[in-house]
Amino acid sequence: MKYFILTGLFLFTCFAEAAEAPQPVDVPNTLAERVKACTICHGEEDKASRDAYYPRIAGKLEGYLYNQLRHFRDGRRYYQPMAILLENMSDTYLREIAQYFAGLEIPYPPPESIVIPPAQAALAEKLVYSGDPEREVPACSACHGQDLMGTEPFVPGLLGLHSTYLAAQLGGWHSGGLIRGKIANCMADIAKQLTYEEINALAKWLAAQPASGEPANALPAEMAQRCANLALENGDSR
Amino acid sequence: MKTALMLVATIKRVFSGTGYGLIALLMVGVMEIHAATESTAVQQLARGEYLARVGNCLGCHTTKGGQPFAGGLRLTTSFGTFVTPNITPDDETGIGRWSQEDFWRAMHEGKSRDGRLLYPAFPYTDYTKVTREDADLIFAYLRSIPAVSQSNPPHEIRFPYNYRPLLYVWRALFFKQGIYEPDSTKSEEWNRGAYLVQGLGHCNACHTARNVLGASQDEHASEGQIMDSNWYAPSLTTRQEAGSMDWSIEEIVELLTVGVTQRAMMSGPMGTVVRQSLQYLTPEDARAMAVYLKSLPESDAPPEVRYPEMPEGVRKYLAQGEKLYEKHCQDCHGASGQGAPGIYPALAGNRSVTMAIPTNVIRIVLNGGYPPTTAANPQPYGMPPFQQIIRDEEVAQLVSFIRNAWGNRGSLVTPVDVGQSRGSRH
Numbered sequence: 001m002k003y004f005i006l007t008g009l010f011l012f013t014c015f016a017e018a019a020e021a022p023q024p025v026d027v028p029n030t031l032a033e034r035v036k037a038c039t040i041c042h043g044e045e046d047k048a049s050r051d052a053y054y055p056r057i058a059g060k061l062e063g064y065l066y067n068q069l070r071h072f073r074d075g076r077r078y079y080q081p082m083a084i085l086l087e088n089m090s091d092t093y094l095r096e097i098a099q100y101f102a103g104l105e106i107p108y109p110p111p112e113s114i115v116i117p118p119a120q121a122a123l124a125e126k127l128v129y130s131g132d133p134e135r136e137v138p139a140c141s142a143c144h145g146q147d148l149m150g151t152e153p154f155v156p157g158l159l160g161l162h163s164t165y166l167a168a169q170l171g172g173w174h175s176g177g178l179i180r181g182k183i184a185n186c187m188a189d190i191a192k193q194l195t196y197e198e199i200n201a202l203a204k205w206l207a208a209q210p211a212s213g214e215p216a217n218a219l220p221a222e223m224a225q226r227c228a229n230l231a232l233e234n235g236d237s238r
Numbered sequence: 239m240k241t242a243l244m245l246v247a248t249i250k251r252v253f254s255g256t257g258y259g260l261i262a263l264l265m266v267g268v269m270e271i272h273a274a275t276e277s278t279a280v281q282q283l284a285r286g287e288y289l290a291r292v293g294n295c296l297g298c299h300t301t302k303g304g305q306p307f308a309g310g311l312r313l314t315t316s317f318g319t320f321v322t323p324n325i326t327p328d329d330e331t332g333i334g335r336w337s338q339e340d341f342w343r344a345m346h347e348g349k350s351r352d353g354r355l356l357y358p359a360f361p362y363t364d365y366t367k368v369t370r371e372d373a374d375l376i377f378a379y380l381r382s383i384p385a386v387s388q389s390n391p392p393h394e395i396r397f398p399y400n401y402r403p404l405l406y407v408w409r410a411l412f413f414k415q416g417i418y419e420p421d422s423t424k425s426e427e428w429n430r431g432a433y434l435v436q437g438l439g440h441c442n443a444c445h446t447a448r449n450v451l452g453a454s455q456d457e458h459a460s461e462g463q464i465m466d467s468n469w470y471a472p473s474l475t476t477r478q479e480a481g482s483m484d485w486s487i488e489e490i491v492e493l494l495t496v497g498v499t500q501r502a503m504m505s506g507p508m509g510t511v512v513r514q515s516l517q518y519l520t521p522e523d524a525r526a527m528a529v530y531l532k533s534l535p536e537s538d539a540p541p542e543v544r545y546p547e548m549p550e551g552v553r554k555y556l557a558q559g560e561k562l563y564e565k566h567c568q569d570c571h572g573a574s575g576q577g578a579p580g581i582y583p584a585l586a587g588n589r590s591v592t593m594a595i596p597t598n599v600i601r602i603v604l605n606g607g608y609p610p611t612t613a614a615n616p617q618p619y620g621m622p623p624f625q626q627i628i629r630d631e632e633v634a635q636l637v638s639f640i641r642n643a644w645g646n647r648g649s650l651v652t653p654v655d656v657g658q659s660r661g662s663r664h
Contacts, residue, residue: 025570025578027619036570037606037620040627074303081605081623083302088513088610093617 031100037085038097055165061215062095062102063153067230069094108160108211114204124205127198135193140202143223147213148206154230157215163207170199186227286379289372292523293365293438294515295380298322308332308386313359318395320359328385341377342370347415355405357393358413363454367418367437412454431530434523439515444471444507445480468659469506470597472589475537479593482532490528495519496614500579503609505590505602513610545647552650559639562632566624567640575644581619586644596637596651600659603633630656 027033041054057065071077073086073094086094116124126132128148131139141148143155150157158166173191191199219227290296299322301310309324324332333341333351340351348362349355356362365373398404418437420429435441446454472479482490489499497504497512504512519527548556564573570582577584585591591599606623609615624633630653637656641648 022572022574022576024576025572025582027570027578027581031617034617034619037608037622040622075301076303081625084605084607085620085623087607088509089608090611090616093611096617 031096035097035100038101042101053162053164053168055162056108056160057101058104058106060102060156061150061153062098064150064156065101066095066098067154069098111159111210112163112207114163114208116201116204116208120201121205123198124201127194127202128205132193137190137193138223138226143219143227145213145216147216148209149211149213149215151216151219155219157211158206159209160211161207163203166206167199167203170194170203171196174199185229186223282375283379283382286375286377286382288518288520289376289438290379291515291518292434293368293376293440294511295325295376297511297514299325305386305388307380307383308388308390310388310390315359317399318393320357320393320395321390324386324388324390325380326383326386326388327381328387331387331389332385333380334385336377338374338377341380342373345373345376346370346417348409348413355402355409357395357405358408361440361443363413364437364440364442366413366415367433369417372438425529427526427529428533430523431526431528434527435530439527441474445474446471467507468597469601470593470595471508472593472598473537474531475534477536479589481534481536482528483534483536485532487525487528487532490531491521491524494527495524495612497609497612498580498615498618501584501588502590503583505607505609506598509607509610512612517610517612548642555635555650556639556642558632559635559637560643562628562636563639563643566628567636570621575640575646582621585640586646588646591640592646592648594649596641596648596655597659599637599641600633600651600656603637604656604659625660630660 032039038057042057068077069086069089070091072079072082073089075083127137128140131137131142140158143151144158145151145155148158170191173185173188174194174196176188194202218224296306298311298313299307299309301308304310305326307324307326309322311322313320313322326332327334329335336351343349344351344356344360345362345365345368348358348360348366393400418429418433421432424432442454474480474482477483489501492499493502493504494512494516497509497517516524567585571577571585572582575584575586575588577586583590590602593599602621604623604625606621608620609618611618628636633656634651634653638650640646641651
């Protein structure tokens with residue numbers, strides 16, 4: 001009887017201990033697991049409704065992503081949630097994260113279905129493929145590639161993004177609202193030439209195009225010169 | 239150095255076997271002395287750089303993405319906004335015209351080159367404890383960095399604090415000038431730790447309750463609201479907060495230099511201190527700090543709060559929080575709040591979760607974050623920001639739940655508490 005009670009107590013203690021110390025959560029040792037803080041907003045699932053603002057980052061050029069991560073961290077591109085997340089990250093880790101997202105091959109969702117009046121579409125197409133030499137506005141395609149899928153290594157693609165995001169970025173370059181327009185940069189100079197009507201037309205038209213094709217290899221000589229600070233921005237700031 | 243060696247070799251070749259051997263030997267001797275002085279100078283600069291790291295001069299004297307040590311960082315306090323000065327050796331905009339003596343007076347007496355009293359946003363109340371030798375080494379290092387021409391805007395200090403002579407009064411009340419005096423009853427290691435924590439490390443600047451006049455109120459590192467941020471610096475002398483009396487020396491060292499241990503993680507401004515400063519500590523200094531921190535006398539334990547049986551309404555409130563926990567948090571922090579040690583912190587028994595002041599846990603839920611990247615933790619795991627995902631009411635329910643689950647006990651958090659934690663820069 002005594003033994004029975006003791007054994008009972010022993011078993012009870014074991015169970016109690018087991019209940020007190022649950023197994024640690026099993027965490028995969030992968031970069032995908034480490035960037036969950038990113039994918040909660042930049043995830044694979046369709047977030048077109050509520051979270052339309054968050055741009056797709058999968059498959060973007062590594063150099064572009066790396067630059068943006070450092071701009072957010074160092075205050076050259078302002079978005080508070082990104083700045084807080086990246087505050088204490090090394091360049092090396094940011095480069096690895098950029099590589100990870102650049103290497104993701106996820107099919108693009110179908111483009112936004114937006115009704116664009118023909119005049120607005122024509123305005124956008126002209127700016128995209130011909131620009132406006134009188135105002136020194138180059139064609140978007142001159143830098144962002146004939147397919148508008150970007151140019152190695154730093155120029156982003158323009159397709160597969162939501163119109164809200166595109167309009168906000170162009171508006172930021174235009175007015176300096178995202179700090180971006182306040183620093184010397186060829187994109188700020190170009191966007192400052194655009195009217196709000198043109199920015200709207202571009203954002204809608206670009207968001208309505210299906211994303212396909214490849215990034216271009218290099219900028220044309222003239223644009224490489226005009227946007228030489230892109231390479232400077234790539235310098236280490238700390 | 240390499241040039242010097244090559245010269246020596248050339249001299250040897252020219253003079254060998256020509257009867258000038260003795261002269262050659264003498265010259266070699268002179269050059270070796272010269273080389274030795276040079277290497278001492280290099281070592282001293284390295285020492286100065288190390289001490290500047292320990293004092294984390296960079297942390298305040300550099301803006302985000304700005305030129306190192308060129309100042310310009312805006313520190314918002316209840317007295318107004320302080321703008322940190324340029325401390326690069328630029329003659330016009332930096333401290334290029336400062337002498338070693340000027341620098342010593344700033345560090346030790348809290349006075350500028352022109353004799354004006356400095357505002358204690360510059361932690362001279364701590365730096366006064368730094369030895370002359372260490373201050374001189376830091377100054378020599380600051381002389382060696384590239385001069386940056388950068389004028390920073392003036393402070394914007396509110397009336398009446400902008401009336402500088404008031405500082406005489408403040409100093410009479412709160413400033414005790416004098417280098418650290420070792421406690422002969424304690425070990426050399428303990429004294430080294432105390433010197434670093436109380437002096438260069440200026441831990442007291444945050445980990446002490448500040449009174450309404452902005453003065454640290456305690457000799458020993460305690461607790462307080464951190465200047466220019468909406469974070470709470472937990473007490474280092476309280477078991478319920480960040481006191482380390484129960485910890486092993488090794489774990490304290492790990493937290494200070496790696497940023498993460500099995501049960502704790504540096505976040506917010508303290509994560510930044512690890513990135514900018516503490517991760518560079520020598521093993522000896524990190525250990526000394528740990529020995530001292532562990533030995534801090536425990537402040538009076540807060541009276542034990544007796545929690546009454548939870549009313550039905552509260553249980554319902556917490557149940558809402560539990561649902562949110564299952565949906566958003568459980569995958570990483572576990573069904574019992576057990577977490578994954580060293581990766582995703584356990585929430586059961588986590589002091590950051592249960593501390594009386596819930597500011598930090600609310601901020602972490604809202605903003606997420608990564609612990610600092612350090613040599614021993616180069617690829618940290620992160621916490622997503624939830625401010626865009628769930629509303630203030632839901633954050634309040636969620637935080638109230640984790641403060642009262644799995645044996646945790648803490649006050650309930652309201653949407654107003656959550657709202658107050660939003661909107662700050664850091």
